[in-house]
Amino acid sequence: MKKMLIHFFVVVLFLLTGISVYAYFVGYRVDGNASLVSFGTSTDRALLIRRGEYLTRAGNCFGCHTVKGGAAYAGGRILRSEYGNFVSPNITPDSVTGIGSWTSNDFWLALHFGKAKDGRLLYPAFPYPNYSQISRADAEAMFAFLKTIPAISQKNPDHELRFPYNQRRLLAFWRAMYFKPAVFAEDKTKSPEWNRGAYLVKGLGHCSACHSQRNVFGANDGVSDFSGGELSQIQWYAPSLLHTNEAHLQNWTQNEAATLLKTGVNHKSVMSGPMAEVVFDSLQYLTDADINAMITYLQAIPVTKADSVSALDQALTEPDRNEKTKKQMMQQGAVLYRTHCMDCHGAQGEGFTSVYPALKGNPGLQMNSIANPLLVILAGGFAPVTQLNPRPYSMPPFGPVLSDSEVAILLSYIRNSWGNKAAFVTAAEVNHYRTVPMD
Template sequence: MFSFRALMLVCACFVTLNARAADPTVIARGEYLARAGDCIACHTVPAGKLFGGGRAMETPFGTLYTPNISSDKETGIGKWTSAEFYTMMHTGKARDGQLLYPAMPFASYTKVTRDDSDAIYAYLLSTPPIHQPNRAHELRFPFNQRSLLYGWRMLYMRPGEYQPDTTQSVEWNRGAYLVEGLGHCTMCHTAINALGGNSPSKRFEGGLIPVQNWYAPSLTSNKEAGLGDWSIEDISDLLQSGVSNRGAVYGPMAEVVYDSFQYLTDQDIRAVAVYLKTLPARAGEKPAPATAAVAEQQTSLSPLGKKIYDAQCALCHASQGQGKLPHFPPLANNQSIQMTSSVNPIRMVLNGGYAPGTKKNPMPYGMPPFAQSLSDVEVAAVVTYIRTAWGNHGTPVSVKEVNTLRSAPLY
């Protein structure tokens, strides 16, 4: 028989757990952690209802639609328990045991502690219920067969909470936890292969973000993001405000800063910067010597590029590309301009853009688009010029590259 005393103990534990979940301090911490995990970016349609889901996620395999994670009991997670929520975060399995597609970064979220998972759960249950049924994914065969996910998980999923490195400082470990876990930075800054996975051997080496056609730079290389010679302060400024003395963020990273990083404490942002500074540089980063064809292309395009730069760009970025801080970043010795991939500077010239409006940079300056006023040849010329002038070591870009990106979707 189940004794009355045992029943009272169970009830007391149940009340305690629910009181803890409803504790305002727990909810506030959960909101902070949800910001760190950038949950809003995927689970809220722009200008839509908070956490109502339904945002289309275009992939090479078809379109995924993010689920409703509001407190609604029918279409959201209102009937989930904290244990079921943790299981989803930790294993990548839904409440009914169904395998989740890896657009949900569970391979990173598995590192989140149970306490942090419970806090996020408490926060989500405190949000207004949004009654919005989940939309079915639209994936091509055979990618719509979830059984294939077992193979993906064997290759790329390593479940387990983050284990601190006792040889490193508390600050370093906090940064590692945020970067490797909630921040899921490897999702963009590690190249995605044909199977939709990230190769561990290429962690943080950068790569093209599929479909979005933006390039996430390497965080291990001075040739790419250049964190090796960045100061902690410059990294922190870029992550938290969107601008720094070394440049500004645009494209998908601008959304990350706007929705997530600007809300983190100075201490957590510094911890992230400390951890990123210690990522090991990779061998073989020296640019390949220019071929005769590349040299000829540079020679033919640069004079036109200089003419366009002097007329259109020098007013803000200065005659020698030194920029006008803090609003207009330098182009000379700017490693984001010189990356192996020329996608980002081409897109910026074509489409323009703004750094995100943040608490520390509430009125960002932007760059106008030139797609309507410059031809493909002219865009190729000016991008070639800024990638090769003033001691920059980038390579020329082709007219074909510009033409391909002219019609790329704006994300």
């Protein structure tokens, strides 16, 4: 029996090694070309670098590869997950700690195949399943820009992952099951604007990296999976872009959606949490044409309706409240609302256009997930500072002011007033989110 087990593990190790080596060489054999760009004049190079800067912003490379208050693109930002902590690498042109020794082909292999210069398989916390959609020409432009930024000598710590996720060779199996390199292919039956939007949303914007559900192996259903999902460890919920009762853009006009994506606020909603960072670091810099193209694509996605919470799940999470108890909670909630919320959000939850979002009819308050409104109430909601909204109004944190029971009563009231209808919230649910670490 002992010999059989040893033989089994030897075979597994052989397979892992073989698959890793195969994946490494296949990656290089499939696309081992040198740079596809030749510079005719200095003007051509300047235009390429400027385009690369724009594309790098569109891909939000700055957001993940920059520690708050740190040097741009020098990495070191900790990305928490259920598998442990990932640490973003230095992508400045430092030859020792950054990508200064990389070629444009090395960079292309990282984006398109998920492989580092030394052939190591990259963890999909780096969204190469999405970046694989990026064209070779755009990758060349991005690399040309990154080679021009200040070189920062900053060696960042290694990932801190639990076993077995710290065994990088196992990524070969993950890739075999869930990853296939594929440059974006236009749909000839659609308009150029739709195709541009699809390219940005699926590829550079990597929207599915957050707005999707993950299985136990950390994989989603691909670059078109916008089913919505909770961001592990920080517990913000990235709403579904498919469901009409979550964040599907068919609920808004093109102008309403564009205003939100460019400024972080419109009369119906305010970007908070991780999405506020995306607006601050990336979306505000996009052209109106690209923003509208993304909206065109997202609005064309077939709509679905989110599944309601099952009776069993509701029974497990919500105490059995009779109508008398709910009426009392609504009465108490009305008092709390008048005291803490009405001055900004209005007596009827109507809000104040482009300053304080409306609570009446707000889908973000009526989703099955209560993560986002609870985190905003407890820790405050801070809209991004943008070029078109340089001095945004923000919401103060009420965690230090209100108890768990009071927050539960207040949010239950908001979720069931002015035509809103959603499940009541418990004090235990509030307490769960009160202890969430904030980046």
